[in-house]
Every structure is written in C-alpha cells, then in structure tokens.
Amino acid sequence: xxxxxxxxxxxxxxxxxxxxxxxxxxxxxxxxxxxxxxxxxxxxxxxxxxxxxxxxxxxxxxxxxxxxxxxxxxxxxxxxxxxxxxxxxxxxxxxxxxxxxxxxxxxxxxxx
Amino acid sequence: xxxxxxxxxxxxxxxxxxxxxxxxxxxxxxxxxxxxxxxxxxxxxxxxxxxxxxxxxxxxxxxxxxxxxxxxxxxxxxxxxxxxxxxxxxxxxxxxxxxxxxxxxxxxxxxxxxxxxxxxxxxxxxxxxxxxxxxxxxxxxxxxxxxxxxxxxxxxxxxxxxxxxxxxxxxxxxxxxxxxxxxxxxxxxxxxxxxxxxxxxxxxxxxxxxxxxxxxxxxxxxxxxxxxxxxxxxxxxxxxxxxxxxxxxxxxxxxxxxxxxxxxxxxxxxxxxxxxxxxxxxxxxxxxxxxxxxxxxxxxxxxxxxxxxxxxxxxxxxxxxxxxxxxxxxxxxxxxxxxxxxxxxxxxxxxxxxxxxxxxxxxxxxxxxxxxxxxxxxxxxxxxxxxxxxxxxxxxxxxxxxx
Numbered sequence: 001x002x003x004x005x006x007x008x009x010x011x012x013x014x015x016x017x018x019x020x021x022x023x024x025x026x027x028x029x030x031x032x033x034x035x036x037x038x039x040x041x042x043x044x045x046x047x048x049x050x051x052x053x054x055x056x057x058x059x060x061x062x063x064x065x066x067x068x069x070x071x072x073x074x075x076x077x078x079x080x081x082x083x084x085x086x087x088x089x090x091x092x093x094x095x096x097x098x099x100x101x102x103x104x105x106x107x108x109x110x111x112x
Numbered sequence: 113x114x115x116x117x118x119x120x121x122x123x124x125x126x127x128x129x130x131x132x133x134x135x136x137x138x139x140x141x142x143x144x145x146x147x148x149x150x151x152x153x154x155x156x157x158x159x160x161x162x163x164x165x166x167x168x169x170x171x172x173x174x175x176x177x178x179x180x181x182x183x184x185x186x187x188x189x190x191x192x193x194x195x196x197x198x199x200x201x202x203x204x205x206x207x208x209x210x211x212x213x214x215x216x217x218x219x220x221x222x223x224x225x226x227x228x229x230x231x232x233x234x235x236x237x238x239x240x241x242x243x244x245x246x247x248x249x250x251x252x253x254x255x256x257x258x259x260x261x262x263x264x265x266x267x268x269x270x271x272x273x274x275x276x277x278x279x280x281x282x283x284x285x286x287x288x289x290x291x292x293x294x295x296x297x298x299x300x301x302x303x304x305x306x307x308x309x310x311x312x313x314x315x316x317x318x319x320x321x322x323x324x325x326x327x328x329x330x331x332x333x334x335x336x337x338x339x340x341x342x343x344x345x346x347x348x349x350x351x352x353x354x355x356x357x358x359x360x361x362x363x364x365x366x367x368x369x370x371x372x373x374x375x376x377x378x379x380x381x382x383x384x385x386x387x388x389x390x391x392x393x394x395x396x397x398x399x400x401x402x403x404x405x406x407x408x409x410x411x412x413x414x415x416x417x418x419x420x421x422x423x424x425x426x427x428x429x430x431x432x433x434x435x436x437x438x439x440x441x442x443x444x445x446x447x448x449x450x451x452x453x454x455x456x457x458x459x460x461x462x463x464x465x466x467x468x469x470x471x472x473x474x475x476x477x478x479x480x481x482x483x484x485x486x487x488x489x490x491x492x493x494x495x496x497x498x499x500x501x502x503x504x505x506x507x508x509x510x511x512x513x514x515x
Contacts, residue, residue, distance in 0.1 A: 033347055
C-alpha cells in the first residue's frame with residue numbers, strides 16, 4: 001500500500017511537470033534555479049505609491065529584486081493578495097520585469 | 113562467508129548509528145544527514161504561518177503563529193526522533209508533511225529546494241525493506257529530468273541569454289568574467305548553458321543503470337560543486353541535499369565486511385584498534401590473515417604487503433581498502449557535512465574550497481597519491497611500530513611452548 005502511495009505521489013509530480021509545459025503557471029515544474037527575473041513592483045493605493053517596506057509586507061516579496069522563479073509566480077501572488085485579503089482595497093499594481101535578461105515586459109493589476 | 117549484522121537495541125538511541133533499523137541502509141543515513149542539515153541551518157524554523165496559501169482552506173489560519181509553531185514543532189520532533197532512531201518512518205512522514213503543509217500554506221514560502229526536501233521525507237516515510245531505495249531514486253531522477261527538460265525547452269537557456277544575465281547577478285568569481293571577455297561574445301554563457309543541460313540529462317539517465325551510476329554520481333557532485341564554486345551559494349539546502357540523496361544509489365553491504373591484515377604488524381594492529389573504535393555500525397570484521405579460515409583467494413604474500421577489504425562483490429587493497437572503509441562508514445558523511453554546514457564567513461566566503469577538497473580526496477584522481485603514501489607507510493611499518501600484534505605473537509608463543 002505504501003509503495004502504491006509512493007508511486008502515486010511520484011506520478012502526481014510527473015503530471016504537474018507535464019502540465020506546466022502547457023500552462024503559464026510553473027509552481028511545480030521542478031525547474032529549480034532555471035529563472036532569473038529582475039522585477040520592480042509598484043503599488044498605488046489610496047492616492048499614493050506604497051513604500052518598498054509596505055510592498056514587502058503586503059506580498060511577502062521585495063519591491064525590487066532578481067527573483068529566481070518564473071515571473072508568473074509574482075503575478076499569482078499579487079493576484080491572490082488583491083483578490084482575497086485586499087479585495088476591498090482596489091489597489092493598482094504595476095509590475096515591470098525582465099525574464100532571464102530578455103526585453104522588459106509589463107503586467108498590471110487589475111488586468112484589463 | 114561474512115556474517116549477518118545483528119541490530120543491537122542498546123545501540124539504537126545512538127544518534128550516529130544508522131544501521132539495524134526498520135529501513136535498509138543507506139536510507140536511514142540519508143535521512144539523518146538531511147536532518148542534521150535541517151537542524152544545523154535552522155530550516156525547520158522557517159516554516160510559516162498561512163499567507164497566500166495554495167489551499168484556500170488554510171486561510172482559516174491566516175497568519176496564525178500557532179499554526180507555524182505547530183509545523184515547526186512537528187518538524188523538530190520528527191528530526192529528533194530520526195536522530196535517535198525512534199519510529200523512523202512516522203518521523204520521516206512528520207517532517208515531510210510539515211514542510212509540504214508549510215509550502216501549501218504560503219506561496220511566498222515556496223522554494224524548489226524545500227519542496228524537494230518535503231518530497232524526499234514523504235517518500236522515505238513510505239519506503240520499507242521491500243521497496244528499498246527506489247522511491248528516493250525515482251524522485252532524484254524525476255528532478256533532474258524535469259530540470260533538464262525545462263532548460264532545453266527554454267529559448268533563453270538554449271541561447272545562453274539566461275546564463276549571461278544570471279552570471280552577472282550570481283557569479284562572484286572574476287575568473288569567469290575574464291574568461292568570458294577573452295572568448296567570442298556569448299560563447300561562454302552558451303557553453304555553460306549547454307553543459308548544464310547535458311550534465312542534467314546525463315545524471316537523469318545515468319542514474320537509471322547500475323553500470324553508469326558511479327560515474328553519474330561524480331558528474332552530479334561536480335555539478336553541485338561547480339555551482340558552489342561559481343557562486344559560493346548553497347541554493348537553499350540543495351547544495352547539501354543532492355549529494356546526500358546520491359547515497360540512495362549506493363550499494364550498501366548487507367553483511368559484515370571482512371578486513372584481512374597482517375597480524376605480525378604492530379601498525380596494522382594499532383590501525384585496527386582505531387578503526388574499530390569508529391566503526392559504530394559494527395560493519396567491519398577485522399581478522400589477522402594468519403588466523404583467518406578463509407583468505408578469499410588472496411595469497412599470503414599479498415596479505416603481508418597490503419591490507420585487504422572483502423565485500424560481497426569486490427576486494428579492495430591498500431589505499432582503496434581504506435577509502436572504501438571510509439565510504440561505508442556513516443561517520444565519514446557526518447564529518448563532511450558538519451564541516452560544510454558553517455556560515456559562509458567561517459570559510460572566508462570560500463566554502464567551495466572545502467567542498468572541493470572532499471570531492472578531490474575521494475576522487476579517482478587522489479587514488480595514486482593515496483596509494484603512493486600507503487606504500488611508503490607499508491614498507492616502513494615495522495620501523496614505525498616494531499612490536500608485533502598480540503594475537504599472532506601469542507599464538508606462536510603458545511604453540512612453541514607446547515612443542
């Protein structure tokens with residue numbers, strides 16, 4: 001029985017790895033340290049831009065850093081925060097990022 | 113024929129003892145080494161309260177310190193249980209589930225190295241005498257396969273752009289940048305990218321087959337070492353975790369290993385005393401060849417010149433014998449790990465040099481040096497220790513008195 005559970009546990013991971021090839025979300029792609037994403041987060045709330053320390057506290061992420069996971073992870077974190085704990089804040093989030101040194105890209109919340 | 117090792121209950125609470133438990137070696141050793149890592153690096157203390165969880169249900173405990181401390185306490189208790197060989201599989205599961213729950217409780221806490229650690233402990237908890245190491249082996253192979261696949265399918269890895277950008281952020285060795293400047297633009301980053309991809313695919317497929325395992329493990333060690341040399345980073349606990357998990361691919365002796373030595377040699381007898389003191393597992397059965405009933409096809413002349421170690425599958429002599437005794441002694445790995453666990457400042461920011469030393473020491477490149485040193489000592493051993501061993505001398509003395 002334990003062996004079966006172990007096999008299923010491994011197969012679950014394999015399915016997640018395969019699935020990650022077809023979706024933008026890459027949480028369990030088993031791609032450790034395959035990414036180097038420079039990003040900067042700006043959050044506009046209640047008529048002002050949040051300080052770096054406030055952004056860190058809000059999302060658990062630094063306002064600017066080189067992040068060693070896919071940029072999609074940052075967006076997922078921001079979205080989840082804004083949809084749950086800060087649902088009534090109506091914050092505007094602007095993310096500029098350079099995935100793996102490529103050209104800068106932008107993402108905004110709320111998404112239009 | 114070598115005898116079976118018998119577990120001794122009085123030894124079980126010894127934190128340095130790994131054998132004689134409900135799991136086959138080397139799984140308990142793998143688990144203990146990872147636990148030492150968790151405790152030494154205080155990784156268990158990082159387990160979080162729920163914050164932006166993967167599972168919305170866990171938001172019920174949003175920012176609850178009690179949740180975090182429950183996870184930490186469970187992981188810590190599991191770690192202590194592992195150290196003292198108490199209910200091992202339950203302890204492994206406790207640690208694994210704690211880290212899995214910690215990751216599920218917080219997207220921000222997610223890191224691949226912690227996820228891997230959690231998976232390894234869960235699979236250790238699901239292993240038994242019948243499954244052996246293959247669940248852990250499958251986990252390691254899956255990791256390397258996925259990592260290599262992700263890289264080869266990523267255009268920025270194939271082009272070298274990722275490595276070029278990442279190097280500027282992570283690599284702290286000027287030599288790399290000097291070399292890059294001497295070579296055509298993007299040559300070195302592209303070469304490093306493809307070398308990494310090739311090594312990871314090689315590790316993934318090489319570990320599948322017994323014949324290629326040893327060389328594949330060396331490639332894996334070199335990959336970890338190379339990343340550490342370039343960056344002086346441990347990548348969370350990956351730097352420790354991967355080499356530890358390679359142990360799961362090692363064939364461990366299932367019965368005592370015979371060590372044949374010259375009973376007339378004082379140095380050999382002294383060596384035996386020292387080695388037996390550190391043989392916590394009781395794996396090695398030292399016999400003066402003059403009294404051994406079975407010489408395993410080795411001539412007495414050869415045994416006068418060198419010490420021999422006889423395992424189920426192979427015979428080792430001289431320096432190779434000492435190396436294999438070190439490799440089969442769990443204490444070796446504890447010493448190496450403890451040496452590498454310190455903060456970076458302890459090594460003047462060059463932990464990689466210490467790691468490189470250990471890799472070199474056990475590598476085939478050191479073997480000729482080790483063997484040459486062994487030969488020098490062996491040729492002069494009677495001068496170093498003129499007195500013969502008690503067992504062989506006493507045997508001859510008692511025999512001559514009867515005559």
